[in-house]
Amino acid sequence: MKSSRKVLSGLLIFLLVAITIGNAVFAATEITLTVWDFKYADPNMNPTMVKIDQMFMEKYPHVKINHVAQPNDQYYQLLRAAAQARRGPDVVMLHGARGDVYELDPMLVRLDDYIKPWRAEIPEDSWKVAATNRDFEKGIKLIPMTSQGFGFYYNKALFKKAGLDPNEPPKDWDSFLAACEKLKAAGIVPIIGGLRDFTTNFMFRALAANIYGKEVYGLQTGEQGFANNPAFKRAAEMMVELKEKGYFNPDAASVPYFMDAIDMFAAGKGAIFCGLLSDVGNWKQFSDALGKDNVGYFPTINFAEAKYKDMQTFQPVGIGYGVTTWSKNKDIAVKYAEFYARGEGAMVFVEETGAFSPNTSLDSKVLGYPVLDEINKYLTDEHISEDYQTMFFSAFEDAMIATCQQLLITEEIDVDKFVEQVEKIAVEHR
Amino acid sequence: MVLKKPNAKTQEKPDMEVLMTPNALKPWKKTSLQAQESRDAYLLIAPLVILTFVFILFPVVSNFFYSFTDWRGFGKLNWIGFDNFRTMFQDERFWQSLNNTLILLLFIPLGVFIPLCLAALLRGGFKGWKFFRAIIYLPQVLGYVILGMIFNLFLRLNGPLNTLLEMVGLKSWALDWLNRPVLALLSLGTVYSVFLRIGFGTIYFLAAMAGVDEQLYEAARVDGAGWWTRFWHVTLPSIRFNIEFLFVMSVIENVARAFSFIYTFSRGGPGYSTHTLEYSLYTLGFTNGKIGYASAWSVILFFICAIIAVLQIRLMRWNDG
Numbered sequence: 001m002k003s004s005r006k007v008l009s010g011l012l013i014f015l016l017v018a019i020t021i022g023n024a025v026f027a028a029t030e031i032t033l034t035v036w037d038f039k040y041a042d043p044n045m046n047p048t049m050v051k052i053d054q055m056f057m058e059k060y061p062h063v064k065i066n067h068v069a070q071p072n073d074q075y076y077q078l079l080r081a082a083a084q085a086r087r088g089p090d091v092v093m094l095h096g097a098r099g100d101v102y103e104l105d106p107m108l109v110r111l112d113d114y115i116k117p118w119r120a121e122i123p124e125d126s127w128k129v130a131a132t133n134r135d136f137e138k139g140i141k142l143i144p145m146t147s148q149g150f151g152f153y154y155n156k157a158l159f160k161k162a163g164l165d166p167n168e169p170p171k172d173w174d175s176f177l178a179a180c181e182k183l184k185a186a187g188i189v190p191i192i193g194g195l196r197d198f199t200t201n202f203m204f205r206a207l208a209a210n211i212y213g214k215e216v217y218g219l220q221t222g223e224q225g226f227a228n229n230p231a232f233k234r235a236a237e238m239m240v241e242l243k244e245k246g247y248f249n250p251d252a253a254s255v256p257y258f259m260d261a262i263d264m265f266a267a268g269k270g271a272i273f274c275g276l277l278s279d280v281g282n283w284k285q286f287s288d289a290l291g292k293d294n295v296g297y298f299p300t301i302n303f304a305e306a307k308y309k310d311m312q313t314f315q316p317v318g319i320g321y322g323v324t325t326w327s328k329n330k331d332i333a334v335k336y337a338e339f340y341a342r343g344e345g346a347m348v349f350v351e352e353t354g355a356f357s358p359n360t361s362l363d364s365k366v367l368g369y370p371v372l373d374e375i376n377k378y379l380t381d382e383h384i385s386e387d388y389q390t391m392f393f394s395a396f397e398d399a400m401i402a403t404c405q406q407l408l409i410t411e412e413i414d415v416d417k418f419v420e421q422v423e424k425i426a427v428e429h430r
Numbered sequence: 431m432v433l434k435k436p437n438a439k440t441q442e443k444p445d446m447e448v449l450m451t452p453n454a455l456k457p458w459k460k461t462s463l464q465a466q467e468s469r470d471a472y473l474l475i476a477p478l479v480i481l482t483f484v485f486i487l488f489p490v491v492s493n494f495f496y497s498f499t500d501w502r503g504f505g506k507l508n509w510i511g512f513d514n515f516r517t518m519f520q521d522e523r524f525w526q527s528l529n530n531t532l533i534l535l536l537f538i539p540l541g542v543f544i545p546l547c548l549a550a551l552l553r554g555g556f557k558g559w560k561f562f563r564a565i566i567y568l569p570q571v572l573g574y575v576i577l578g579m580i581f582n583l584f585l586r587l588n589g590p591l592n593t594l595l596e597m598v599g600l601k602s603w604a605l606d607w608l609n610r611p612v613l614a615l616l617s618l619g620t621v622y623s624v625f626l627r628i629g630f631g632t633i634y635f636l637a638a639m640a641g642v643d644e645q646l647y648e649a650a651r652v653d654g655a656g657w658w659t660r661f662w663h664v665t666l667p668s669i670r671f672n673i674e675f676l677f678v679m680s681v682i683e684n685v686a687r688a689f690s691f692i693y694t695f696s697r698g699g700p701g702y703s704t705h706t707l708e709y710s711l712y713t714l715g716f717t718n719g720k721i722g723y724a725s726a727w728s729v730i731l732f733f734i735c736a737i738i739a740v741l742q743i744r745l746m747r748w749n750d751g
Contacts, residue, residue: 073717074716076719077503077716077717077719080502080503080504080719081503081504083504083505084503084504103502103505103719106505196699251586251587251588253587253606253609253700254586254587254588254589254606254608254609393718393719395713395717395718395719398713398717398718399718402698402699402701402702403701405699405700405701406700406701406702409609409700409701410609410610410611410700410701410703412611412701412703428718429718
C-alpha cells in the first residue's frame, strides 16, 4: 500500500516537473508580436485583419499576434509616448509621407536589407515615400500596404434618372454645375457628404491635383503656396458656389464623413460623392452596395484657372507597417509587415477591403469591378499629382477642416480670409 | 505625553499642570519619544508628499520650463525664450479661446441659482419628490464623454430637439444649434455650465439645507415670513458657504475640466467657436505635437486658476471675518 503511494507520488511529481519544463520551453520558443494599428477597430477592416493575422499565425505557429486597435485621432501622440519610453509595439501602422512619420524616424528600423529580395514588386516612387524625408540615403522605414487617393464616385442610375448620360462624367466646372442642377431639379441630392469634416477636405485635395500638379512638392519647401495662388482661391469660390446653390445634402453641416456620409452614398441617397481609393468609402464598397455596373468615377473637376487637367490626387503610400527599434523580434516583425504587403496576406487585404496595393504583383483587375478600369485610367505617371496633405504634418488636416467650417458652415470668413488662413496653417504645419 | 508648545497666551497665564511636568521648563528639547513621533509623522506623510511632488509640483514646474522651449513631446528641445508667449498673444485662436472661456463663465450664476431653487422646492417635500430628486441627479451618473455624444445627437439639425419643436408647431425655433458659432457656444454653455450642474448642485444644496436649524424656519413662520422670505433670509445666509463652494467648483469645471465634454459635443467647432483655452491647448499639444507652445497656453490657464483660488480664499476669509 505504502509503496504504491510512493510510486503514485513520484509519478505525480514527475508529471508536474515535466509540465513545468514543457511550458517553460514552449514559452521560450513562442514569440508575441505586438502590433499597433489605427485601422483595426474599423468594422470594415477588422474581420479582414483578424483573418490575415490568423493566416500569419498558421504560417508561423510559434508567433502570437497581439493586435492592438489604437484610436485614430490620438494615434501619433501614443506613438510619440512609446518612442519617448522606448517600449511598446513591435510593429506600428503608419501613414505614408507624413511629417509625423518622418519625425518618428529614430524609433523605426531601417528596412532596406530586409526588402532587398522583393523590392522590385513595389515601384520606387512608393519606396521613396517610405524612406525618411523621401531620401533613400536615410533608409526605408515602412513597408507600403496601400496607395491612397481621392476622387468623385457617382451613381449611374441617379445620373440616368436625372437625364444625364451615365457614361459621361462631368468634364469641367460648367458641366459639373449643369449636372448638379439637373440632379437637383430631378429631386436628387447632387453631392452627398457633409460640410462638417472630410468631404470638403477631400474635395479640396482632389481639386488641388489640378492646381499644383507635379509642382505640389513646392508646398513642402514653401516655393508653392495657397495665398498667392489664384487657382486655389478659385477652388474656394467654387466650393462656396456649390454650397450656395444648395448642391450638398441639406443636413450636410451635421453629417460626419466617417461612416455616415459614406453609408448615405452607398445607400443611394445622393448622386456624387468624394471618396477614397483605398481603406473605406472606396470603389469596392460602393460597387458592392450599388451594383458593379452602377458606379462611375472621375478624379477631379477641371476648371480654367487651374494649370493642370484630369489629375488624380494620389499617395504612393497610403498606409504601411514599420518595425520599432526596441523590438526583440525584428526579423519576424518585418515578416509580418511584409505579409500585409505581398503574397497571400496582401491579396486577401485587397480582395476584402478594396485597398489599392502598390504591389504590382497583385492584380485587382481580376476582381472584376468595372469602376477599377475608370480609376486605373488616371493612375498613370502623367495624371498623378501627390496629395498635398502629405507635404504637412497630419494636424494640417484638422486645421484645414476647422477653416473650411468657418468658410462653409459658420460663414465667419470670406474666401480672401480663407486663403490667408490656409497659408498661415500651412506655414505652421510645414 | 503631550507637550504643549508655549505661545503668547500660555506665557501670560502659565498653566500649572504644564509647569509641573518635567520637560515643561525645557520646551524645545525633544525627548526620544517626540523624535520618534516626529519621524513617524514624516514617514506617514512621505507617500503623499512624493505623490504631490511627482504628479503635481513636478509637472507644474516642468510645464513652466517647457513653455520656453520648442519641445514636440519627445526628442531634443531648444530654449526659445519668450517666443511661444509672443506667438500666443498674436494668435487669433488664443484670444478666441480666452473669449469663449470667459463667456462660459457667465453661465455659472444660472448653473448655481437653478439648483438652489430646485433644492429649496424639493426640500418642501411635495408628493413624489424623491422620484424627481433621482431624475434630476441622473445626468450626473453618466460621464462627460457620453453626455457630450448624447447632446451632440440631440441638438443636430435633424436631431430629436428640432423634431420635437417641429411636432409642437415651433418650426421657426428649430435651429442649427451646433453649426452657428454663437448658437454653438450658447448651447455649450447651457448644457455644460447649467444643465449638467443641476443634478449635483441640487443634491448638494439639499444636503446643505438639511443642516439648517429647523427652529429658524419656525421662528420665521411665527413672524409671518412667506416661502420666499424664508428662502431669502434663512436658507441663503445659512448655506452661503455651500453656494460659494459650488460657485468656485463650477468655475474650475468650466475653465479646466470641460475638455472631455467639448471633445464629444462639438469637437471645438464649428471652426474654433467652441474652443476653450483648455481644449485648444490639448489640440496644440497632443494633436499638433507642439508641447512647448501648448505649455505657454497652460501657463496662462494656470494663472487664471490661481487667481480664482486666491479670490476664493479671500472670499471665505471675508465671510469668516
